[in-house]
Amino acid sequence: MADPHPGRSTYRIMDSPLPDSRLWRPGPVRTMSSSDGPPAPFTTLAVSRPAEEMVECFQQISDDQACRVVLISGAGTTFTAGIDLMDMAADILQPEGDDTARIAWNLRKLIRRYQETFSVLEKCPKPVVAAVHGACIGGGVDLITACDIRLCTQDAWFQVKEVDIGLAADVGTLQRLPKVIGSRSLVNELALTARKMYADEAKSSGLVSRVFPDQDAMMAGALQMAAEMAARSPVAVQGTKINLIYSRDHGVAEGLDYMAAWNMSMLQTQDVMKSAQGTMEKKSPKEILFSKL
Template identity: 65%
Template sequence: MAAGLRRALCPSWIPVSQSRLMTSSVMSAMTSELRSLRLLQEHPRVLHVQLHRPSKRNALDLHCWRELVQVFQEVSQDPECRAVVVSGAGSAFTAGIDLGELGSLLAALPAQDAARRAWALRRHILEFQESFSVMERCPKPVIAAVHGPCIGAGVDLISACDIRLCSQDASFQVKEVDMGLAADVGTLQRLPKIVGSQSLVNELAFTARVMRAPEALSCGLVSRVLPDKPALLEAALEVAAAIAARSPVAVQGTKVNLLHSRDRPVSEGLQHMATWNMAMLQTEDIPKSVQAALDKKGPEDVPFAKL
């Protein structure tokens, strides 16, 4: 990467509450209260969300599950933000769900009959699912930058992201069967749509074996493998900056329609696309983009309005 672009992407890390991104009082207050996430900004239109429990290998505690929902609900509405990078602090992306807190949650279920305990447990599962579904629904593209182990709920998390990059030392494990349960917050639903082999997904889910970075690349779980964590974060931020330079009307419309079409017939996806673009083709971003191309300029030179 050119030195100038590297400086643009990777200045010293600053809390979002001190940056131009997410300047509302509500977001600033929320940022100061986060306990398991850290919000960073290395580019004016890119938010970097870092899982930040390095002493616990970023195990997902109850604070983290709730804070992911808070952050991505705000990101979805923030016109300043155009792309998000998710990474992990320390030596691991995440060790998965915090087993101690999971045990406490199960122990705290109501001491009533099975139906009432099941109803309470279902509510908790749906809340956990929302922590990752909110990332998938966020109209801003989300890039997972995975280094070291990505275990259990970590695979659920990255499966809800739009782009996945990893470092050479990354490993992936659908760990739940080793814990006596079936994965219940997204892996079994999303991973088969990402990986090109149902047989491979079944093997990983049934055996909990570890998948290393080269295999993750070959099967399509990740789109790139970088030599180490610094190179990984640099690449993830470079991709995010490239996305942020494009028309937000075009980028967010692309994500919405990719997700809509993923689980529907081609004919229905085309109908939805036609309805979407009968409004969005009227954007001023199109003549701006065309003129920039004619003038031999890149999208980063076009002053696209906020969305």
């Protein structure tokens, strides 16, 4: 989505429709950015090759100075439908290797590649907003827990599905969901029973911050939210995301020390003076032009 102000843009990444028989296999990705952003050559995001395209896509987004916010949504009747069982059978049940050590080594490499597919969303310095409608199953939960903000429609539901197919979730849900939802008991229940969580419970538990009546309303709200973030200083917004994630994984004293080290350079930006002047002149942040970062 190109912003009316030059130099401000968001990426909007959309998954294609998925057949009901699949549990997760994102399809074609469409990216939109300003004309000076990176090319978007991606045509598939398949679970058999997760690390190549998703990682490359978000690396380009991270480096795109014109991009301020990323919005991820589903283009079909569901957000995600889970892991593709045929691909899982090929990749996991028939791993390469001549003995136990080599099979295990190759499986570890495969899992680490899968993990990085979702970790790149968290590592991306730009805010990433997930807009969920319909089902969000298995890998979809891995994906959204790596996002910074989660929105959903009233018909959305979420499911940590992995125990139903004989494995423990291994690409981020078990690590991130406990830090997203306040109740450890609820996280354990969801992960151990694979029961569905519907929109109202997702909102009350903190998995999502807002629930919309339908997809059109959600997308309008998500785009408005993205525009609000894109209008702010990229130094401030990206620094905020990076320090929020750091503080989540460290103690208060360590977080404060990291923040001091961070801002001893970032406070030297012209954006502080521009923001202060804009406030005194009663300007909206959208009326202030910040340089690219």
